[in-house]
Amino acid sequence: MTTLIESNEHKSLREAVAAFATTHPHTTNAEDNTRLWQAAAKLGYIGVNLPEAYGGGGAGITELSLVLEELGAAGNPLLMMIVSPAICGTVIARFGTEEQKREWLPPLADGTRLMAFGITEPDAGSNSHRITTTARRDAATGDWILTGRKVFVSGVDLADATLIVGRTEDARTGKLKPCLFIVPRDAPGFERRPIDMELNAVERQFELTLDDVRLPADALVGDEDAGLLQLFAGLNPERVMTAAFAIGMGRHALAKAVEYARERTVWKAPIGAHQAIAHPLAQAHIDLELARLMMQKAAHLYDAGDDVGAGEAANMAKYAAGEACVKAVDQAVHTLGGNGLTREYGLARLITASRVARIAPVSREMILNYVSHQTLGLPKSY
Secondary structure, eight states: OTTTSOOHHHHHHHHHHHHHHHTSOOOOOHHHHHHHHHHHHHTTOTTTTSOGGGTSOSOOHHHHHHHHHHHHHTTOOOTHHIIIIIIIIHHHHHHOOHHHHHHHHHHHHHTSOOEEEEOOOTTTTTOGGGOOOEEEEOTTTOOEEEEEEEEEEETTTTOSEEEEEEEEEOTTTOOEEEEEEEEETTOTTEEEEEOOOSOOOSSOEEEEEEEEEEEOGGGEESOGGGHHHHHHHHHHHHHHHHHHHHHHHHHHHHHHHHHHHHHOBSSSSBGGGSHHHHHHHHHHHHHHHHHHHHHHHHHHHHHTTOHHHHHHHHHHHHHHHHHHHHHHHHHHHHHHGGGGGSTTTTOHHHHHHHHHHHHSSSOHHHHHHHIIIIITOOOOOO
16 A cells, blocks of 8 residues: 555655745756755755665655655756666665765765766667677776767766766676766766757756776776666666656646636636636646556565566656656646746746656657567567
């Protein structure tokens, strides 16, 4: 029942985050966004999923996704929560060395440091098996040398380091296998270039170039032979958190539309009294609630240690939330009519932003592939 009915503790957390978020008006200013991040971290929200022994809240992805959803519902989503504590913090907490945990988890939890995550490449897209960023050992020093490119990496300019997915050669088979490396932002040969996006967000997207970036041996996170397991341990929380991001955005848009529909009177009654307005808004609410249930199931499975079950549920949650978010935003804009495209009401910017949840971190088509193959047992076409 824990995935269906929220505990009193979760209800209290939700109420506290909602109250906190409403005290910070929406902004696209980087400095204001940083202050919001630091204020949320000071209250324990940013690191709620990280181990208590390293300054975190000792909870899980369930609680972290709740925080992000409520921030988004108030119009203040923090995109880097998907990346820094959920992906990078989780991977380091589960697989990092004791030194890596001591160095990174406390500042990730208290908001003084951020970490980005680089996996997507120009020619790989959704096919992680085609990643060409390679890491080789320097036999003389034991250092790692990374070479490659990454694209659509969020918030690199805000991050102190980037967790890069590279590939190393398996000495036994000669085949390349995925591994994760912590690359400091000022590492020689590590360059970033902003991608010109038509997306009104504080967190910018970057293309990264790694030109023989030399890293010490301890830059490798976890076991070199368990890179794939470690990678997916971070990707499941990423999907859950993307669902939370989408649900929060959808709720925010829906709330604006409902308020407008209650007050806007064109004939003799508020427009919300007309079923052509009311029913689509009710449908949007239902879709968002259904997506939240799947998100909560996925988070519960992940926190319970069921990585396989969480993989299926997290993909489904991300798919459902992305679709629900887009529909909610579209219906909100239509409810307001011309006002839905004005800067005053703040909905027009969400038209583009809502599509992010359909596209990233994995497209809805790839999720349908996953479900058709893994769940339904249908054959592959690739």
